Amino acid sequence: xxxxxxxxxxxxxxxxxxxxxxxxxxxxxxxxxxxxxxxxxxxxxxxxxxxxxxxxxxxxxxxxxxxxxxxxxxxxxxxxxxxxxxxxxxxxxxxxxxxxxxxxxxxxxxxxxxxxxxxxxxxxxxxxxxxxxxxxxxxxxxxxxxxxxxxxxxxxxxxxxxxxxxxxxxxxxxxxxxxxxxxxxxxxxxxxxxxxxxxxxxxxxxxxxxxxxxxxxxxxxxxxxxxxxxxxxxxxxxxxxxxxxxxxxxxxxxxxxxxxxxxxxxxxxxxxxxxxxxxxxxxxxxxxxxxxxxxxxxxxxxxxxxxxxxxxxxxxxxxxxxxxxxxxxxxxxxxxxxxxxxxxxxxxxxxxxxxxxxxxxxxxxxxxxxxxxxxxxxxxxxxxxxxxxxxxxxxxxxxxxxxxxxxxxxxxxxxxxxxxxxxxxxxxxxxxxxxxxxxxxxxxxxxxxxx
Numbered sequence: 001x002x003x004x005x006x007x008x009x010x011x012x013x014x015x016x017x018x019x020x021x022x023x024x025x026x027x028x029x030x031x032x033x034x035x036x037x038x039x040x041x042x043x044x045x046x047x048x049x050x051x052x053x054x055x056x057x058x059x060x061x062x063x064x065x066x067x068x069x070x071x072x073x074x075x076x077x078x079x080x081x082x083x084x085x086x087x088x089x090x091x092x093x094x095x096x097x098x099x100x101x102x103x104x105x106x107x108x109x110x111x112x113x114x115x116x117x118x119x120x121x122x123x124x125x126x127x128x129x130x131x132x133x134x135x136x137x138x139x140x141x142x143x144x145x146x147x148x149x150x151x152x153x154x155x156x157x158x159x160x161x162x163x164x165x166x167x168x169x170x171x172x173x174x175x176x177x178x179x180x181x182x183x184x185x186x187x188x189x190x191x192x193x194x195x196x197x198x199x200x201x202x203x204x205x206x207x208x209x210x211x212x213x214x215x216x217x218x219x220x221x222x223x224x225x226x227x228x229x230x231x232x233x234x235x236x237x238x239x240x241x242x243x244x245x246x247x248x249x250x251x252x253x254x255x256x257x258x259x260x261x262x263x264x265x266x267x268x269x270x271x272x273x274x275x276x277x278x279x280x281x282x283x284x285x286x287x288x289x290x291x292x293x294x295x296x297x298x299x300x301x302x303x304x305x306x307x308x309x310x311x312x313x314x315x316x317x318x319x320x321x322x323x324x325x326x327x328x329x330x331x332x333x334x335x336x337x338x339x340x341x342x343x344x345x346x347x348x349x350x351x352x353x354x355x356x357x358x359x360x361x362x363x364x365x366x367x368x369x370x371x372x373x374x375x376x377x378x379x380x381x382x383x384x385x386x387x388x389x390x391x392x393x394x395x396x397x398x399x400x401x402x403x404x405x406x407x408x409x410x411x412x413x414x415x416x417x418x419x420x421x422x423x424x425x426x427x428x429x430x431x432x433x434x435x436x437x438x439x440x441x442x443x444x445x446x447x448x449x450x451x
Contacts, residue, residue: 013138014035014038014164015161015162017159017160017161018053018162019159020159027144037119038120039122039139040136040138041098041138041139042123042125042357042358043095043098043124043126044136044137044358045136045358045359048371049370049371050165051165052082053161053163054107054161055084055158056086056110056159056161057072058085058086058152064087064090064091065096065101066091066092066100070104071104072085082108083107084107085101085104086110086145086148086149087111088112090114093127094111094137094139096127097137098133098135101135109138110137110140110145111137111140112140113141113142113145115142117142119140119141122139123345125345136358165371167351167372168354169373173205173373174206174352174369174372175206175207175350176206176207176350178210178211178350179341179346179349180210180212180213181240181258181346182286183240183286184346187360188284191278193362195279195281195282196362197365197381198274199278200381201379210262210265211337211338212261213338214331214334215241217236217239220235220236220237225325225327229252230242231251231252232251233256233328234323234324235324237327238255239251257291257295258334259316259331261281262334263309264276264304266312267309267312276302276303276304279304283302284298316331343355370382
């Protein structure tokens with residue numbers, strides 16, 4: 001049995017009441033400010049560094065939004081900037097509600113909790129189908145939701161809110177950490193996309209640290225961490241779930257790979273950037289049959305001396321340096337840091353001490369990172385489109401231009417050849433006619449006539 005330290009992560013979206021004034025005052029009396037407590041979903045693409053201002057819409061008959069929603073006629077309403085749909089929790093996943101809100105043109109979704117609890121302690125996790133959700137989804141408390149419904153349903157007043165997606169910023173420099181595990185396919189795919197960003201941000205622009213999530217074996221702890229568990233190292237102090245069931249890899253392989261990646265990161269200590277680590281992660285994948293041979297190739301492709309990495313890994317074990325039983329200083333640091341941090345999920349991104357929520361797409365995370373720089377001194381990367389769709393589009397455009405150029409050159413060559421053939425034929429015709437004319441001219445001369 002394995003235990004993961006689960007603590008509370010923080011919310012980072014402000015919901016401010018704009019109107020009516022009576023509702024704004026009611027919220028102020030409740031919280032000493034005009035903002036509602038909320039939690040932002042771990043899917044969608046929140047517009048970090050900016051705000052959404054709009055009117056709130058609620059329909060009692062479709063309050064759960066588990067089925068397709070009858071469209072609202074937003075254009076018939078006054079002062080509509082970005083319509084915000086209000087629904088209630090229950091009966092279906094949050095992702096389903098968000099998709100139905102998005103389908104009718106809502107710019108944001110607010111979900112009312114169905115029990116009284118602090119919404120900041122609730123995490124709306126992607127159910128696995130949230131990849132095409134781009135609007136932000138927020139959860140508010142049951143009491144705050146009832147207060148909004150009071151003004152919308154009973155008092156029939158227009159409620160306007162501002163959703164502010166702020167990132168704590170430091171002009172000219174950011175700190176960002178990624179919490180992950182080497183077997184996680186989601187983080188592998190993201191790091192492949194993110195390479196052009198992560199490898200280019202210098203240490204003057206960003207401080208980056210990769211961290212690794214580890215479990216411990218409860219039964220092993222009861223025996224003083226002296227037992228050999230195939231999914232653990234150090235007697236069960238640091239473990240990972242078996243990544244492929246009956247396959248050849250074990251949780252121990254995952255932990256050892258986590259340790260390898262920590263040592264690769266340590267090799268960037270004197271570098272100007274973190275490109276060495278990102279190069280390795282771009283090559284790394286878990287589909288190789290012989291992972292030991294593959295990781296050596298990945299290291300070679302990234303220009304990393306595998307002997308230095310092995311020494312770092314070996315030296316991190318205490319005592320007789322036996323990975324199966326001896327403790328490990330690097331893994332111990334990761335384990336203790338995770339326990340103190342307060343996160344309850346991974347992969348996770350921490351930017352300037354706030355927890356990122358949203359899709360793990362390169363363009364979305366770049367936007368969150370750039371918001372952390374504040375209004376000035378952003379890196380050039382922040383003004384460039386780093387999305388894979390843009391790169392694919394650019395590559396497709398280049399390929400199209402090349403094909404078109406080759407086709408044009410080929411067409412010119414064909415026409416040139418046809419023109420040359422025609423010119424040659426015309427020249428031959430002229431020469432033949434000239435020769436024939438000369439022949440007849442000579443035949444018709446008096447010298448050649450018979451008397």
